[in-house]
Amino acid sequence: MSKSLVAYFSVSGSTRKVAQRLAKVAGADLFEIVPEQPYTAADLDWTDRNSRSTRERDPKCRPAVASTCENMADYDTVYVGFPIWWYVAPTIINTFLEAYDLAGKRVVPFATSGGSRMGGTVAALEPSAPGATFAAGDALNGASDAKLEAFVKANA
Template sequence: MNKPLVAYFSASGTTAKAAAVLAQATKADIYEIVPETPYTPADLDWTDRSSRTTKEKNDPSFRPAIGSKSLDVSPYDTIYLGFPIWWYTAPSIIKTFLESHDFSGKTIVLFATSGGSGLGSTAKDLQPSCPGATIKSGKLLNGRQTVESATKWLNSFK
């Protein structure tokens, strides 16, 4: 079996912490999805109808550009894909990431961080962006994750 990959987008650092623990638990390579234009606190203000995240939510075709180095996904069979939940689903940049690579035949396991909502229909929302891949709705990795708790969660997939 090929080595797994933990790929994640983190706007405030919370998802980055969960991704680091998960990468350690899986002995996976790790890749940060970095937006070409970083999100500011004003961009993340979901109560502001003119904020960047609100505008992205209101335009389902919008795909923020990725500024991080390119990634060859061919060596990976399993990709753990993490992000904060925005508007009850994944941020638009996750669709950019998925549509920028060929994930055919791969398994993508979602994990997320959230202040109040779950993954809901995120797997279904993302499936059109990665045809041929199997997406599994994972879980929220909020709070203090440990390698032990991440390993226990990972074992639930076996």
């Protein structure tokens, strides 16, 4: 029997709300990806070239996470949610993925954004989970329950 996890990173709460609803629709467990060092408003100022989020655009950057999912081996499908930053997932998502052996698992990215789509997200994440099968994913801003159900069905 297949078991699913919805893991998510949320700063403003938008991704958290979608992740909670997605977990309910998918019958999945929920795990929050929490940064070891919380983000401040100044850290998130994308107009400041020296802000933390701007510096973390570097694909080599790996912000630390506060905890790990102790039972990752139990899951066959891992939905991974995040806000889109500069057309890709924040690099803390790479940190999360690299903490586990996801070979043989299905990774389904989903995002929230003020207007961006998934962009190059999957291509940027795939190297962080060798051997995993990645779905194309989708932006789920304001998704209805029907859209979430269709998303789960399409990625089963």
